[in-house]
Amino acid sequence: MVKKPVGRKLLNGSDTKLKTLKTNRIAIIDLGTNTFNLLIVDKKDNGFDKVYSTKIGVGLGLGGINNRTIAPDAMERGLDAVEQFLKKCHELEVSRIKAFGTSAIRDAQNKTEFLSKLKRQFDLETEVITGNREAQLIYEGVKIGYPFEQPTLIMDIGGGSTEFIYADKSDVIKSASFDIGTARIYQSFKLSDPYSLDDVQEVIAYLEERTHNFFDDIKTDILIGASGSFETFYAILNKADYPENEFEDLDTQKLWKILDDMIHSTFEERMANPYIIPIRKKMAPIAAIKIKWILEKLDIKTLTISPYAMKEGVIELI
Numbered sequence: 001m002v003k004k005p006v007g008r009k010l011l012n013g014s015d016t017k018l019k020t021l022k023t024n025r026i027a028i029i030d031l032g033t034n035t036f037n038l039l040i041v042d043k044k045d046n047g048f049d050k051v052y053s054t055k056i057g058v059g060l061g062l063g064g065i066n067n068r069t070i071a072p073d074a075m076e077r078g079l080d081a082v083e084q085f086l087k088k089c090h091e092l093e094v095s096r097i098k099a100f101g102t103s104a105i106r107d108a109q110n111k112t113e114f115l116s117k118l119k120r121q122f123d124l125e126t127e128v129i130t131g132n133r134e135a136q137l138i139y140e141g142v143k144i145g146y147p148f149e150q151p152t153l154i155m156d157i158g159g160g161s162t163e164f165i166y167a168d169k170s171d172v173i174k175s176a177s178f179d180i181g182t183a184r185i186y187q188s189f190k191l192s193d194p195y196s197l198d199d200v201q202e203v204i205a206y207l208e209e210r211t212h213n214f215f216d217d218i219k220t221d222i223l224i225g226a227s228g229s230f231e232t233f234y235a236i237l238n239k240a241d242y243p244e245n246e247f248e249d250l251d252t253q254k255l256w257k258i259l260d261d262m263i264h265s266t267f268e269e270r271m272a273n274p275y276i277i278p279i280r281k282k283m284a285p286i287a288a289i290k291i292k293w294i295l296e297k298l299d300i301k302t303l304t305i306s307p308y309a310m311k312e313g314v315i316e317l318i
Helices: 006-012 016-020 072-091 105-106 111-122 131-143 182-186 197-212 231-237 253-264 267-271 284-298 310-317
Strands: 022-031 036-043 047-058 096-100 124-128 152-157 162-167 170-177 220-225 248-250 302-308
Touching: 006 162, 022 072, 022 124, 022 310, 036 072, 036 310, 047 072, 047 111, 072 096, 072 111, 096 105, 096 111, 096 220, 096 310, 105 111, 105 124, 111 124, 131 152, 131 162, 131 170, 131 220, 131 310, 152 284, 170 284, 197 284, 220 231, 220 284, 231 248, 231 284, 248 253, 253 284
Parallel strands: 022 096, 096 124, 152 220, 220 302
Antiparallel strands: 022 036, 036 047, 152 162, 162 170, 248 302
C-alpha cells in the first residue's frame, strides 16, 4: 500500500495554501491502544471552541500488545487512520498538530518502526508519553469543566492501560497508570461467551494483583469516568448518544443492572447493540467488570462522566 504524504503540506510549510491557515486552529491526535482520536479546536485566550472530533477503532494493541509488539496488520490500520485524520486537518486548515502515543506504542519493542513510518509518510512527529504523564494530562482535561469541590477519583479506561487520578482543585494528590487495559485483559485470558462467574473472578483477581494497595488511602465516594467506555454505558442506559461537551451524572443504581447485563452478555447481543462502537463490542464486558469493581471497592455514591480527558488536557500546552 502506497501512502501519500497528505500531512507533509500541512506541517512543513511547503504549500502556498498554508497562508490561509487559521493560526489558532490546532489538532490533537491521540494514538490509543483501541482507538485513535482526533480533536480540532480553535484555541482562545480563555479556553477553546471545538471545531471537529472523531475517532477510529484501530485496535493497535490487538494481536501483539502482550508480546510488546505492534502487529503488522494493526500498524497498517493505524497508518490508514492517521492518513484520514491528516486529510481532515488539511481540509479544516489546521495550523498546528500534536500527536501523542500511549500504552500500546510506549510498550512496543517495534515502536520505532511505527513512529518512523508516521514521520516518513506523513511528516508527523509523535510524542510517546509515560503513564504518569498521561494521568496528569487526563487531570488537566477533566479540570477544564469539573469543579473538584472535594478530593475525587478519576478513572480512564484504555485498551492498554487504565489511569487512576486522585485529585482536588489544586492538583493531583496521587496517580498511577496500570497495565490493565481492556485489550491486554482480553488477550490474556480465554474467556467464555458469555462470561462465566469464574471468568469474572479471574479478571477481578488480575485487577487486584496489579493495582496492589493503591486504593488503601483514597477517601472519596465520588468517581469521574473519563469519556470512552463510560460514555458507552451512558448511551446504553439512556438509549441516546452521549451529549457533546457535557458532564453527566449516572444513576449508580440503574448502572448496576447495565453493568451486570453487559458482563454476562453474548458477543452476538453486543454486536446487535447500536450504542456500542465496533471496537468495544468484544471488550465491553471487561470494561463493565472494571467499573463495577471500583464502584464496590470504594463504595461509590456519585459517578460523573467527563467528556474531557487527555486530548483536552493537551490543548493548553500547544
